[in-house]
Structure formats: C-alpha cells, structure tokens
Amino acid sequence: MLTVHCKSKDDNMGTHWVGPKSEYEWRFRPSIFGNTLFWCHVWKGDDSQIVYDAYYAGDDKLYDRVYMDNSYWVVKDDDLYLRQFWKGIDVFFHH
8 A cells, every 4th residue: 555645835735545456646837937846755654755756847857758738657566657649658757
C-alpha cells in the first residue's frame, strides 16, 4: 500500500492510499502564466519515500516529457517512472 499526497501552492489534493495495481488520478488546468507546479510525496511504510515535482511548466526537463499537459506517474518496486504513452515506455525519473 502506498500513501500519496499531492498539492500545489493553491490546491491540496489530500492524502490517498493506493493499493497494488490500483491508480490515483487528479486533474487540473495549468495557469496561463506558465508557473503551475504540483508536487507529490509518496511513501511506503516508514522508511521508503519520494518527494517529486509531478508537474511544473517551468522545468524543461520535466515539461518535455509530458504530452499535451498530461503526465502519468508510475511507482514500481525499484523507483519512480513517468509513462510516455506516445512512445509506449516508462522512463526512469527519480530526481
């Protein structure tokens, strides 16, 4: 079971618990000013956790890997990945 908490400066998506082979989804509209930032904290148990930028229009490294402002994050046993549907791959993305 994973615990997921995503938020921005203005919006808090709350804490969610995601079981194996389950998904947690949320949607938003990016700011017209190009400064939208959402970050997530994902943890499993007490000792394994990741905090990452889930969406940031100002980060070319991240923004170039999303498609049409859609990002789909995948947590696997070994780390965090960003799914690129148009390529059919999951790209390692823990940073």
